Amino acid sequence: MFQRRRKKYRLLDDPELVAQYKADGDSDSFGVLYERYGHLVMGVCLKYLKDEFEAEDLTSKIFEELGQKIRKHTIDNFKGWLYQVTRNECLMFLRRHKPYFVRGEQLQLAATEENNSKPDVEIQLTLLEHALPRLKSDQEKCLRLFYLEDKSYNEVSSLLQMDLKQVKSAIQNGKRNLKIILTQNDEFRQPAQ
Secondary structure, three states: OHHHHHHHHHOOOHHHHHHHHHHHOOHHHHHHHHHHHHHHHHHHHHHHHOOHHHHHHHHHHHHHHHHHHHHHOOOOOHHHHHHHHHHHHHHHHHHHHOOOOOOOOOOOOOOOHHHOOHHHHHHHHHHHHHHHHHOOHHHHHHHHHHHHOOOOHHHHHHHHOOOHHHHHHHHHHHHHHHHHHHHHOHHHOOOOO
Protein backbone atom coordinates (compact mmCIF):
# COMPACT_ATOMS: atom_id res chain seq x y z
CA MET A 1 0.00 0.00 0.00
CA PHE A 2 2.80 2.43 0.93
CA GLN A 3 4.56 1.76 -2.37
CA ARG A 4 1.39 2.61 -4.32
CA ARG A 5 0.90 5.86 -2.39
CA ARG A 6 4.55 6.82 -2.81
CA LYS A 7 4.31 6.02 -6.54
CA LYS A 8 1.28 8.31 -6.79
CA TYR A 9 3.24 11.12 -5.16
CA ARG A 10 6.20 10.61 -7.48
CA LEU A 11 3.96 11.75 -10.34
CA LEU A 12 3.36 15.11 -8.64
CA ASP A 13 5.58 18.11 -9.28
CA ASP A 14 7.30 20.00 -6.46
CA PRO A 15 4.58 22.66 -5.87
CA GLU A 16 1.96 19.92 -5.61
CA LEU A 17 4.08 17.94 -3.15
CA VAL A 18 4.70 21.02 -1.03
CA ALA A 19 0.98 21.87 -1.06
CA GLN A 20 0.11 18.27 -0.10
CA TYR A 21 2.61 18.34 2.77
CA LYS A 22 1.34 21.72 4.00
CA ALA A 23 -2.26 20.48 3.83
CA ASP A 24 -1.92 17.29 5.85
CA GLY A 25 1.73 16.75 6.84
CA ASP A 26 1.81 13.57 4.75
CA SER A 27 5.15 11.83 5.20
CA ASP A 28 4.91 10.22 1.75
CA SER A 29 4.93 13.60 -0.01
CA PHE A 30 7.86 14.67 2.18
CA GLY A 31 9.62 11.37 1.42
CA VAL A 32 9.40 12.04 -2.32
CA LEU A 33 10.92 15.50 -1.80
CA TYR A 34 13.74 13.85 0.15
CA GLU A 35 14.28 11.29 -2.64
CA ARG A 36 14.47 14.09 -5.20
CA TYR A 37 16.69 16.50 -3.31
CA GLY A 38 18.57 14.64 -0.56
CA HIS A 39 21.62 14.36 -2.82
CA LEU A 40 21.47 18.09 -3.60
CA VAL A 41 21.49 19.00 0.10
CA MET A 42 24.33 16.57 0.80
CA GLY A 43 26.33 17.97 -2.13
CA VAL A 44 25.95 21.56 -0.95
CA CYS A 45 26.90 20.56 2.60
CA LEU A 46 30.02 18.77 1.32
CA LYS A 47 30.97 21.79 -0.77
CA TYR A 48 30.88 24.11 2.24
CA LEU A 49 31.95 21.87 5.11
CA LYS A 50 34.60 19.79 3.30
CA ASP A 51 33.94 16.93 5.72
CA GLU A 52 31.71 13.96 4.86
CA PHE A 53 30.59 13.21 8.43
CA GLU A 54 29.73 16.83 9.21
CA ALA A 55 27.91 17.07 5.87
CA GLU A 56 25.86 13.95 6.63
CA ASP A 57 24.95 15.26 10.10
CA LEU A 58 23.95 18.67 8.75
CA THR A 59 21.92 17.07 5.92
CA SER A 60 19.98 15.08 8.52
CA LYS A 61 19.43 18.19 10.63
CA ILE A 62 18.21 20.18 7.62
CA PHE A 63 15.64 17.53 6.72
CA GLU A 64 14.55 17.17 10.35
CA GLU A 65 13.72 20.89 10.47
CA LEU A 66 12.51 21.18 6.88
CA GLY A 67 8.90 20.23 7.62
CA GLN A 68 8.44 23.22 9.92
CA LYS A 69 10.12 25.55 7.44
CA ILE A 70 7.92 24.35 4.59
CA ARG A 71 4.82 25.12 6.66
CA LYS A 72 6.06 28.62 7.56
CA HIS A 73 7.16 29.84 4.12
CA THR A 74 5.56 30.52 0.79
CA ILE A 75 7.67 28.57 -1.69
CA ASP A 76 7.55 29.32 -5.39
CA ASN A 77 10.60 27.34 -6.50
CA PHE A 78 11.26 24.48 -4.07
CA LYS A 79 14.66 23.48 -5.44
CA GLY A 80 16.01 27.05 -5.32
CA TRP A 81 14.48 27.65 -1.90
CA LEU A 82 15.97 24.39 -0.55
CA TYR A 83 19.38 25.35 -1.94
CA GLN A 84 19.21 28.69 -0.08
CA VAL A 85 18.07 27.02 3.15
CA THR A 86 20.95 24.54 2.87
CA ARG A 87 23.51 27.22 2.06
CA ASN A 88 22.38 29.34 5.02
CA GLU A 89 22.54 26.33 7.36
CA CYS A 90 26.07 25.57 6.15
CA LEU A 91 27.21 29.16 6.70
CA MET A 92 25.65 29.24 10.17
CA PHE A 93 27.36 25.93 10.98
CA LEU A 94 30.72 27.34 9.87
CA ARG A 95 30.22 30.54 11.88
CA ARG A 96 29.40 28.51 15.01
CA HIS A 97 32.01 25.76 14.70
CA LYS A 98 34.82 27.33 12.68
CA PRO A 99 34.59 31.05 13.38
CA TYR A 100 38.13 31.85 12.24
CA PHE A 101 38.02 29.85 9.04
CA VAL A 102 34.92 30.78 7.12
CA ARG A 103 34.94 29.74 3.47
CA GLY A 104 33.46 31.13 0.27
CA GLU A 105 32.08 34.65 0.20
CA GLN A 106 32.49 35.09 3.94
CA LEU A 107 34.82 37.57 5.58
CA GLN A 108 38.37 36.29 5.53
CA LEU A 109 39.16 36.67 9.22
CA ALA A 110 41.56 33.79 9.58
CA ALA A 111 45.16 33.37 8.73
CA THR A 112 45.90 31.06 5.84
CA GLU A 113 46.47 27.38 6.57
CA GLU A 114 50.20 27.78 6.00
CA ASN A 115 50.43 30.56 8.58
CA ASN A 116 47.75 29.64 11.08
CA SER A 117 48.98 31.17 14.32
CA LYS A 118 46.93 32.80 17.05
CA PRO A 119 48.71 36.19 16.95
CA ASP A 120 47.91 36.54 13.21
CA VAL A 121 44.22 35.92 13.87
CA GLU A 122 44.26 38.48 16.68
CA ILE A 123 45.96 41.00 14.40
CA GLN A 124 43.38 40.44 11.68
CA LEU A 125 40.50 40.77 14.15
CA THR A 126 41.99 44.01 15.47
CA LEU A 127 42.37 45.35 11.94
CA LEU A 128 38.79 44.36 11.21
CA GLU A 129 37.54 46.17 14.32
CA HIS A 130 39.34 49.36 13.21
CA ALA A 131 38.11 49.09 9.63
CA LEU A 132 34.43 48.44 10.36
CA PRO A 133 33.65 52.01 11.52
CA ARG A 134 34.81 53.30 8.11
CA LEU A 135 31.83 51.66 6.44
CA LYS A 136 28.44 53.30 6.00
CA SER A 137 26.42 53.01 9.19
CA ASP A 138 23.91 50.46 7.86
CA GLN A 139 26.69 48.29 6.41
CA GLU A 140 28.65 48.33 9.67
CA LYS A 141 25.59 47.48 11.78
CA CYS A 142 24.53 44.65 9.45
CA LEU A 143 28.03 43.13 9.32
CA ARG A 144 28.45 43.31 13.11
CA LEU A 145 25.10 41.64 13.75
CA PHE A 146 25.43 39.03 11.01
CA TYR A 147 29.07 37.98 11.43
CA LEU A 148 30.15 38.97 14.90
CA GLU A 149 26.87 38.37 16.76
CA ASP A 150 25.81 35.40 14.62
CA LYS A 151 22.35 36.78 13.75
CA SER A 152 20.35 35.53 10.77
CA TYR A 153 19.23 37.79 7.91
CA ASN A 154 15.73 37.88 9.40
CA GLU A 155 17.02 38.75 12.87
CA VAL A 156 19.17 41.58 11.46
CA SER A 157 16.17 42.83 9.48
CA SER A 158 13.98 42.83 12.57
CA LEU A 159 16.58 44.41 14.87
CA LEU A 160 17.45 47.22 12.46
CA GLN A 161 13.91 47.58 11.09
CA MET A 162 15.20 47.20 7.55
CA ASP A 163 13.75 45.32 4.61
CA LEU A 164 15.34 41.88 4.07
CA LYS A 165 16.65 42.93 0.64
CA GLN A 166 18.25 46.02 2.19
CA VAL A 167 19.97 43.85 4.81
CA LYS A 168 21.35 41.45 2.20
CA SER A 169 22.50 44.36 0.05
CA ALA A 170 24.16 46.12 3.01
CA ILE A 171 26.01 42.92 3.95
CA GLN A 172 27.17 42.27 0.40
CA ASN A 173 28.25 45.88 -0.17
CA GLY A 174 29.80 46.06 3.29
CA LYS A 175 31.94 42.97 2.62
CA ARG A 176 33.13 44.42 -0.67
CA ASN A 177 33.90 47.83 0.88
CA LEU A 178 35.60 46.24 3.87
CA LYS A 179 37.84 44.23 1.58
CA ILE A 180 38.75 47.42 -0.29
CA ILE A 181 39.52 49.23 2.98
CA LEU A 182 41.65 46.36 4.26
CA THR A 183 43.64 45.86 1.05
CA GLN A 184 44.12 49.43 -0.20
CA ASN A 185 44.89 51.39 2.95
CA ASP A 186 48.47 51.15 4.23
CA GLU A 187 47.42 51.51 7.87
CA PHE A 188 45.47 48.23 7.63
CA ARG A 189 48.17 46.16 5.98
CA GLN A 190 49.94 43.74 8.22
CA PRO A 191 53.63 44.38 8.76
CA ALA A 192 55.97 41.99 6.98
CA GLN A 193 57.39 39.34 9.29
